[in-house]
Amino acid sequence: MSSHTNDTTNDVSSRALSNLDLETPAKPYLDSNELIINMGPQHPATHGVLRVILKLDGEKVLGTECVIGYLHRGVEKIAENRTYAMFNPYIDRMDYVAAVSNGLGYCEAVEKLLNVEAPRRAKYIRVILTELNRIASHQLWLGTHALDIGAMTPLFYTFRDREEILKIFEKYCGARLTTHAFRIGGCQYETYAGFEKEVKHFLTYVAPKIDEYEALLTTNRIWLERTKNVGMISAADAIALGVTGPVLRASGVQWDLRKAQPYAAYSEFDFEIPTGENGDTYDRYLVRMAEMRQSLRIIEQAVNRIPEGPIMAKVPKVIKPPVGEIYHSIEAPKGELGYFIVSDGSTQPYRVRVRPPSFVNLQALDRMVRGLLVADVIAVIGTIDIVLGEVDR
Amino acid sequence: MPSFIMSYLGSTVTPGEAGNQFWALMYVLIIFAGVSVAVMAMNWLERKALAHFQIRLGPMRVGPHGLLQPIADAIKLMLKEDIIPANADQFVFWVAPLIGLLAAFTVYTVIPFGPSQAVSDMNIGILFMLGVSSLGVLGIVVAGWASNSHYPLIGALRSGAQMVSYEVAMGLAVVSAILMTSLKTGTGTLSMIGIVQSQQQQSVWFIFKFFPLGFIAFGIFAIAMIAETNRAPFDMAEAESELTAGYHTEYSGLRWSLFMLAEYATMIAVSSIAVTLWLGGWMRPFPNLLHAPMWDFIFSLFPGLTFLCLATIAFIGTARMPAHSFFRIQRIGLAVFAALLGFLALLLLVIAVAGRSADASLAARFNEGIGYVYWFVLKVAVFMYLFIWYRATWPRYRFDQLMRIGWKVMLPISLGVLVVTAIVGVLVS
Numbered sequence: 001m002s003s004h005t006n007d008t009t010n011d012v013s014s015r016a017l018s019n020l021d022l023e024t025p026a027k028p029y030l031d032s033n034e035l036i037i038n039m040g041p042q043h044p045a046t047h048g049v050l051r052v053i054l055k056l057d058g059e060k061v062l063g064t065e066c067v068i069g070y071l072h073r074g075v076e077k078i079a080e081n082r083t084y085a086m087f088n089p090y091i092d093r094m095d096y097v098a099a100v101s102n103g104l105g106y107c108e109a110v111e112k113l114l115n116v117e118a119p120r121r122a123k124y125i126r127v128i129l130t131e132l133n134r135i136a137s138h139q140l141w142l143g144t145h146a147l148d149i150g151a152m153t154p155l156f157y158t159f160r161d162r163e164e165i166l167k168i169f170e171k172y173c174g175a176r177l178t179t180h181a182f183r184i185g186g187c188q189y190e191t192y193a194g195f196e197k198e199v200k201h202f203l204t205y206v207a208p209k210i211d212e213y214e215a216l217l218t219t220n221r222i223w224l225e226r227t228k229n230v231g232m233i234s235a236a237d238a239i240a241l242g243v244t245g246p247v248l249r250a251s252g253v254q255w256d257l258r259k260a261q262p263y264a265a266y267s268e269f270d271f272e273i274p275t276g277e278n279g280d281t282y283d284r285y286l287v288r289m290a291e292m293r294q295s296l297r298i299i300e301q302a303v304n305r306i307p308e309g310p311i312m313a314k315v316p317k318v319i320k321p322p323v324g325e326i327y328h329s330i331e332a333p334k335g336e337l338g339y340f341i342v343s344d345g346s347t348q349p350y351r352v353r354v355r356p357p358s359f360v361n362l363q364a365l366d367r368m369v370r371g372l373l374v375a376d377v378i379a380v381i382g383t384i385d386i387v388l389g390e391v392d393r
Numbered sequence: 394m395p396s397f398i399m400s401y402l403g404s405t406v407t408p409g410e411a412g413n414q415f416w417a418l419m420y421v422l423i424i425f426a427g428v429s430v431a432v433m434a435m436n437w438l439e440r441k442a443l444a445h446f447q448i449r450l451g452p453m454r455v456g457p458h459g460l461l462q463p464i465a466d467a468i469k470l471m472l473k474e475d476i477i478p479a480n481a482d483q484f485v486f487w488v489a490p491l492i493g494l495l496a497a498f499t500v501y502t503v504i505p506f507g508p509s510q511a512v513s514d515m516n517i518g519i520l521f522m523l524g525v526s527s528l529g530v531l532g533i534v535v536a537g538w539a540s541n542s543h544y545p546l547i548g549a550l551r552s553g554a555q556m557v558s559y560e561v562a563m564g565l566a567v568v569s570a571i572l573m574t575s576l577k578t579g580t581g582t583l584s585m586i587g588i589v590q591s592q593q594q595q596s597v598w599f600i601f602k603f604f605p606l607g608f609i610a611f612g613i614f615a616i617a618m619i620a621e622t623n624r625a626p627f628d629m630a631e632a633e634s635e636l637t638a639g640y641h642t643e644y645s646g647l648r649w650s651l652f653m654l655a656e657y658a659t660m661i662a663v664s665s666i667a668v669t670l671w672l673g674g675w676m677r678p679f680p681n682l683l684h685a686p687m688w689d690f691i692f693s694l695f696p697g698l699t700f701l702c703l704a705t706i707a708f709i710g711t712a713r714m715p716a717h718s719f720f721r722i723q724r725i726g727l728a729v730f731a732a733l734l735g736f737l738a739l740l741l742l743v744i745a746v747a748g749r750s751a752d753a754s755l756a757a758r759f760n761e762g763i764g765y766v767y768w769f770v771l772k773v774a775v776f777m778y779l780f781i782w783y784r785a786t787w788p789r790y791r792f793d794q795l796m797r798i799g800w801k802v803m804l805p806i807s808l809g810v811l812v813v814t815a816i817v818g819v820l821v822s
Contacts, residue, residue: 037544044634045634045635059547147634149634149788149789150634150787150789151786152447153785156448157448216786222626222787222788222790225790226790226791226794373791374547374635375629375791375792378634
């Protein structure tokens with residue numbers, strides 16, 4: 001062991017091994033050293049199979065290291081031997097709680113590559129379903145985040161209401177979670193009879209329910225103590241780390257791709273970008289709650305103004321985009337979801353690279369939790385809102 | 394033998410005080426069985442109540458409305474493989490749940506269910522109770538240590554720190570209640586029975602004494618006892634979402650169930666302390682104001698009427714069950730259960746009617762005893778419900794916040810209440 005010198009001071013796990021060094025002089029009897037803990041991959045609060053190696057001084061977090069890849073399925077590689085249309089359902093398996101958003105990003109990216117544009121009615125349908133999915137995603141986030149902090153009940157409330165959204169999805173395309181709702185060039189399915197009525201009913205149903213979630217948490221003393229000034233990240237840090245979505249907006253940066261580079265039909269709607277001030281867990285909570293309300297606004301406008309017309313653009317049966325590359329990104333519930341597609345002119349993409357918001361946002365974890373306690377790590381993992389299917393792809 | 398039994402039933406002191414070994418043993422057995430059954434009932438109730446807080450049904454499959462779920466769980470836990478991790482300290486690992494269980498059950502030796510319905514009337518009852526109930530934390534700390542694993546260790550550390558910060562405030566709140574016992578007589582008492590009796594002498598539950606002083610002391614105790622029993626929102630020692638299962642992460646099967654048994658038994662025990670100290674223990678409402686024999690009779694009907702209510706609910710449940718043949722056995726089961734409750738109700742009502750004369754007849758003695766136990770259990774049940782309610786509503790405090798509240802908020806307040814109570818007590822008397 002003596003020849004073994006370890007320079008990788010940041011590598012927590014190798015630090016642990018170096019503690020076993022037999023050459024070190026005898027330590028005093030009452031020795032204290034850091035505790036290295038594996039949080040995950042099997043852990044109730046890491047939202048799947050995230051493994052975080054924690055270096056602790058008592059309960060204080062000295063450093064973290066995320067180990068990812070337990071859910072890696074090679075989605076990007078799969079794309080290289082599927083046709084463009086065949087790859088579309090795989091996309092849903094990345095962020096499986098916001099599958100509709102994933103599909104929207106991919107379809108729009110390929111449409112851009114093909115230089116076609118979806119008809120206006122299709123765009124409206126896309127906006128309605130995507131915003132519904134944003135609410136569903138935020139509801140799932142709220143439930144699990146509250147559960148992580150110890151409040152069990154919001155989880156059941158949010159799941160009850162998320163069910164209504166999933167029912168609409170199921171009626172529209174037959175699937176609840178991995179919807180495969182959109183096709184390249186528009187939508188496969190026309191809306192079902194009573195779609196608009198049901199969506200409108202959902203709007204009136206869910207608005208008071210969001211107040212109900214807030215009644216449980218927003219002014220709750222324990223909730224405030226657990227979330228205020230926890231997991232702070234400054235706007236500069238967030239931008240430097242590439243953080244996007246509600247996490248970035250909670251730090252006070254008004255950056256939302258729906259406004260910054262409008263896609264689908266977002267430029268036609270009137271809505272606000274909620275932002276926070278402190279960039280702490282509480283602000284991220286408030287931002288997401290406000291976003292749910294803004295989504296309701298968007299859906300209301302869209303469903304009232306939904307135009308008649310075709311839902312599918314003229315797209316060749318065999319999709320063969322011209323040689324070239326494209327980067328297209330949308331505002332998924334968790335942040336900027338980007339697709340970089342390289343076409344070699346064949347029926348299959350040469351390379352698809354996904355920029356998943358969860359993966360990039362997860363990088364901020366270490367910055368956020370250093371110096372906090374173990375309980376805060378859980379709160380911060382929850383507040384970043386990661387889906388491991390998207391982190392690992 | 395009957396004369397032996399009757400000799401006790403005629404006396405008005407606890408078996409321990411009377412030196413009556415036979416009845417003391419009987420009481421221990423009755424309490425052991427009673428608490429175990431109460432824990433099972435609590436298990437079912439918590440799951441049902443929690444479920445209804447959370448817009449779901451809870452256990453519905455094992456027996457009608459999941460009534461047999463605790464039994465199924467107990468059998469499952471007993472049959473499960475009992476794992477001791479290879480690197481654990483075997484002996485300590487084995488003994489840890491027993492420490493917790495022992496502490497939880499020992500407390501009941503001084504809990505007075507009535508003026509003579511207790512195992513013993515120890516003259517330092519409350520001190521004994523505080524000492525033994527805080528011993529339960531030792532079981533948790535030792536379990537975390539013996540597991541030789543990170544999460545249990547952190548859970549144990551949290552539990553130890555938590556106990557240290559809350560025991561002090563809890564003790565001071567208790568002292569301010571004990572101070573109140575000395576008001577009429579000039580000499581206070583630490584005896585659990587004596588504390589309730591002095592509340593009767595002063596015609597006031599100590600929660601309303603020197604309002605709001607008694608109320609604040611009670612509030613401090615009510616918060617501290619949640620921390621003491623490691624229940625939400627102070628359940629940091631097991632904090633499922635943080636430490637997987639905290640101190641009992643490595644435990645399984647029967648050993649794990651002993652921890653659960655100890656936890657629930659401790660919950661009942663600390664609620665009993667609160668009821669004894671502040672809520673008039675076994676006394677029915679307004680024992681001094683409404684003391685006419687008529688009122689005695691009316692209040693003695695309560696136990697029977699409660700069971701009648703439960704029986705009615707069960708019968709309604711039977712009637713509302715779907716008519717499908719799939720539910721036939723469940724329907725029969727619930728009907729039998731309802732009939733059993735109804736029978737108990739009838740029995741209690743008969744005793745209440747038969748024992749309405751305040752003489753020393755067996756029925757009157759029984760009637761009196763049932764009344765004491767009923768009011769005591771009812772008050773404790775309210776606390777049990779509160780425990781569930783807290784768990785459904787609140788997020789979990791963080792470790793350092795809990796310590797801060799314990800030392801910086803609760804300790805000064807309880808000290809202040811103690812001092813002010815003493816001053817007011819001197820001024821009044």
